[in-house]
Amino acid sequence: MSWLAARYHEPAMIHPRIDDLLEKVDGSRYALVIVAAKRARQINNYHHQLGEGIGFDEAPPPLIESRSKNYLTMAMEEVARGKITYHVPSA
Secondary structure, eight states, X not given: OOHHHHHHTSOOOOSSOHHHHHHHXXXXXXXXXXXXXXXXXXXXXXXXXXXXXXXXXXXXXXXXXXXXXXXXXXXXXXXXXXXXXOOOOOO
């Protein structure tokens, strides 16, 4: 069996794992989606506004170094490493 065939049959690894991410946002998939999407938009804005002199308040830079170029993946990695937190607002 070639290495390609062996790799094809391995289970897909998703990193960071969804279980780890859900622990960081109180187990809510909805909260995870909202937090990650908002942060990915901020990272996207940061990369598109470089050199335009817009402050970091509106578009803060990535908080981690990632091998990924995908902004949503970067946001998920930030959540997994505890750089982004979410707290349920009090009623």
